[in-house]
Amino acid sequence: MKKIEAVIKPFKLDEVKDALQDIGVQGMTVLEAKGYGRQKGHSELYRGAEYVIDFLPKIKIEVVVADDLAPAVVETIQNAARTGKIGDGKIFITPLEDVIRIRTGETGAQAI
Numbered sequence: 001m002k003k004i005e006a007v008i009k010p011f012k013l014d015e016v017k018d019a020l021q022d023i024g025v026q027g028m029t030v031l032e033a034k035g036y037g038r039q040k041g042h043s044e045l046y047r048g049a050e051y052v053i054d055f056l057p058k059i060k061i062e063v064v065v066a067d068d069l070a071p072a073v074v075e076t077i078q079n080a081a082r083t084g085k086i087g088d089g090k091i092f093i094t095p096l097e098d099v100i101r102i103r104t105g106e107t108g109a110q111a112i
């Protein structure tokens, strides 16, 4: 299994969510985040206003999938979240040891 975390522009959330649903992703977690990248938050526009602070509002999504679905998830997020401008975000991929579905006690890929 893989845990895929992506930091994206907030207005892209719906598009990313719909695209992931279309390829069969079963669940996801969404967090409101603040962050900065190489430009340190400067000279990036958010809703038309130039921020002079270091942290910009971002959305972080977390998706856990079986290994075979991971490349499609990454590609889907990249395509849906991309505007071509700075601040489009990043995708982080981590091997995931186990998942437990609390209600049933299932573990591993069965539990996703």
Ligand SMILES: Nc1ncnc2c1ncn2[C@@H]1O[C@H](COP(=O)(O)OP(=O)(O)OP(=O)(O)O)[C@@H](O)[C@H]1O
Binding pocket: 007, 033, 034, 035, 036, 037, 038, 039, 056, 058, 085, 086, 087, 088, 089, 090
């Ligand atoms: N190295 C990092 N570690 C953790 N989070 C990061 C890292 N780089 C970027 N992020 C997160 O991703 C968000 C978007 O980063 P961003 O897309 O601006 O990266 P970048 O490297 O500056 O690329 P670009 O030049 O396209 O803007 C940041 O606000 C931050 O939340």
Ligand SMILES: [Mg+2]
Binding pocket: 036, 037, 038, 039, 040, 086, 087, 088
């Ligand atoms: Mg940047």
